[in-house]
Amino acid sequence: MEAVPFRVLQAATPYESLRKLPAVAALDNIRSLHNVGAFFRTADAAGLESLLLGGYTGAPPHPGVAKVALGAQDSLPWKHAGDLAAELSARRESGWQIAGVETVATSVDLYDWVPQFPLCVVFGNEVEGLSETVKEACDVYVRIPMLGVKQSLNVSVAGGVVLFELLRKYRRMLEAAAGRRPA
Structure with a gap:
């Protein structure tokens, strides 16, 4: 039996045809190598341009990152930023929006x-x-709405x-720019 997508993409732009997202994810002092490796895989799957690793965030070629990244650390560009706040401020001055995921x-x-x-x-x-210095470099803070008591995600x-x-x-932005109704 042939696999059927979860919805028919009649008017929708297939994900495969999208260019890379003009976006980067930055990790501020992530202590778990498992989490860093998972970010490599997720950022690669979502089509981000690259990852910025700040502070003491673990980096390739550490085996703890590689074990979870499953090769994404080799295909997704990344950079270690010793001073993440300065890196973010420079990007902001170059016209980038800096969005901190923080409640x-x-x-x-x-x-x-x-x-x-x-x-x-x-x-x-x-x-x-x-960190406070990274918060100061942000233009906007974004929160994930949650219903649970803990209000916390890994x-x-x-x-x-x-x-x-x-x-x-x-x-959806690309579809709107092309004059198509989002699916």
């Missing part, structure tokens, strides 16, 4: 957020979140939620 009083709901491209989405430490899981919502939004 603060001014956070925008992920599903209401209108991203601006080029874009850098920043994910913080598993316990502490974004950072690599949060990355999957945010990056694939970003891919969906980007696809």
Whole structure:
């Protein structure tokens, strides 16, 4: 039996035809090598341009990253930024939107957020979140709405939620620009 996609793509732009997302994910002091490896795979799958690894975030070729990344660390460009806040500020001055995934009083709901491209989405430490210097470099804070009591997701899981919502939004923007009704 032939596999059938979860929906028919009559008017929709097939994901395979999309160019890379004009977006980068930045990781601020992610302590778990498993989470870093998972981000490599997720960022690659979502079509991001690259990953920025800040602070003490583990990096390839560490075996703990490679074990989970399953080769994505070799196909997805990445850079270690010793001073992530300075790197983000430089991108911001070059016209990039810097969006921190963080729950603060001014956070925008992920599903209401209108991203601006080029874009850098920043994910913080598993316990502490974004460092204060990185928070200061952000233009906007985005939060994932949650119903549970804990109001908490693993950072690599949060990355999957945010990056694939970003891919969906980007696809719809391209369809609107081409004059097609989003599917």
